[in-house]
Amino acid sequence: MTQRLYIQPLTFVSGPQAVEGDALRLGGSMVWASHFAVIVRDGDRVTQRLIATPRTMPATLERLGGDLAAEGATQWADLGKVHTPLQCGQRTIRLDQPQVMGVLNVTPDSFSDGGQFMDDPAAMQAQAAAMHEAGAAIIDIGGESTRPGAAAVWEGDELKRVVPAIEYCTRMGAAVSIDTRRPAVMQAALDAGAHILNDVSALRHDPRSMGFAASSGRPVILMHAPGPSNEAAQDLHANGDYANVVFDVFDWLRERRDAALAAGVARTNIVLDPGVGFGKTLADNLALMNALPLFHALGQPLLLGASRKRMIGALSNEAGAHQRLGGSLALALRGMDAGYHLLRVHDVFETVQARNVWRGMRDAALTDFAGLPG
Structure with a gap:
């Protein structure tokens, strides 16, 4: 796959209650993000940049389809992963x-x-x-x-x-x-x-x-x-x-x-x-x-x-x-x-x-x- 996908947290909030639950806790830390850029890179060139929140992320990834959607789902799960001590x-x-x-x-x-x-x-x-x-x-x-x-x-x-x-x-x-x-x-x-x-x-x-x-x-x-x-x-x-x-x-x-x-x-x-x-x-x-x-x-x-x-x-x-x-x-x-x-x-x-x-x-x-x- 020459195309590569990246999910970059963009905006941060004090907690999920600030945006009616539409936020993701990053890496099990004390930091919450509400808006994310879904970036597609083909070689050295960025070809797509979509903005999503946790509520809209599944539909956003589905629009990409195929391997990109699968990679996006993996990264999305990893962004919210709580790590073992x-x-x-x-x-x-x-x-x-x-x-x-x-x-x-x-x-x-x-x-x-x-x-x-x-x-x-x-x-x-x-x-x-x-x-x-x-x-x-x-x-x-x-x-x-x-x-x-x-x-x-x-x-x-x-x-x-x-x-x-x-x-x-x-x-x-x-x-x-x-x-x-x-x-x-x-x-x-x-x-x-x-x-x-x-x-x-x-x-x-x-x-x-x-x-x-x-x-x-x-x-x-x-x-x-x-x-x-x-x-x-x-x-x-x-x-x-x-x-x-x-x-x-x-x-x-x-x-x-x-x-x-x-x-x-x-x-x-x-x-x-x-x-x-x-x-x-x-x-x-x-x-x-x-x-x-x-x-x-x-x-x-x-x-x-x-x-x-x-x-x-x-x-x-x-x-x-x-x-x-x-x-x-x-x-x-x-x-x-x-x-x-x-x-x-x-x-x-x-x-x-x-x-x-x-x-x-x-x-x-x-x-x-x-x-x-x-």
Whole structure:
């Protein structure tokens, strides 16, 4: 089928009562949408764009007929799918509100912390404890920088960096994800107590990774990055040439989701990340941020990792990485408004506080109409 279909949420409401029930809850989140664009793409060209609400969606899809109608029905069901919580040892990560994932880099060349947590165990432990106490649902530990131009890391060095950090975090009761592309590091991380595999190459870097992820039975995060990812081609930021960045990323993530399913990864264990900042221009990143709700149509929990990204500096007089808190919070709030389930951030305390205030407003919005005559 050369034609492809996308269902994009357009307008959002405080709750279903605001539009007499004609709204859809996105991905089991606290976000409700009332109007949707049904978009048909033939090659690189959009050929149809129809507007529908939940009540008119069945008839709208029926008008398309054939494979497009069937694909539309699948995406429509996936948009409203309520996701199973992530099980991380004794911890259960519910996905009915935004959860904060704290970043802990134990590398010498991270763009955000400059290696301060790699050679100082006390600093690493203090940072991990602070994030955990501030309300991070998950701590994401990485031993290899994936910023543009970063040098490849020897597997042995990566292991020496991440294993002590994982062991410390799990001892204090944190849920832990391991940010790595290598199955040997994945195995050592799980042995040390990690619960989630976070692969920025979407299990493409090593041909053994997909099989390992399936056999592990653990949740896995698949992130979009345009560059070829194998041991001979390291640059995840290369080849960022898109006909339409939003639809191209959607199609790419759908292919990786389906590849994981075919390899035996349980559907409830797949989390998708559109890869903001990886092989994308400022215009590409802004387009993705404005289209975040579309990715619920893939039927998986969604992660947004936009904290301290280069796009913030580009929009704020080249502010350095440690001067990007305001921009990071703005992007995190955009993710919350889009119904994203996981927010990967450096500034945990501030993001959790923003999330809590956001949730208070969402809770109040759902009861605003309780006293009105029906």
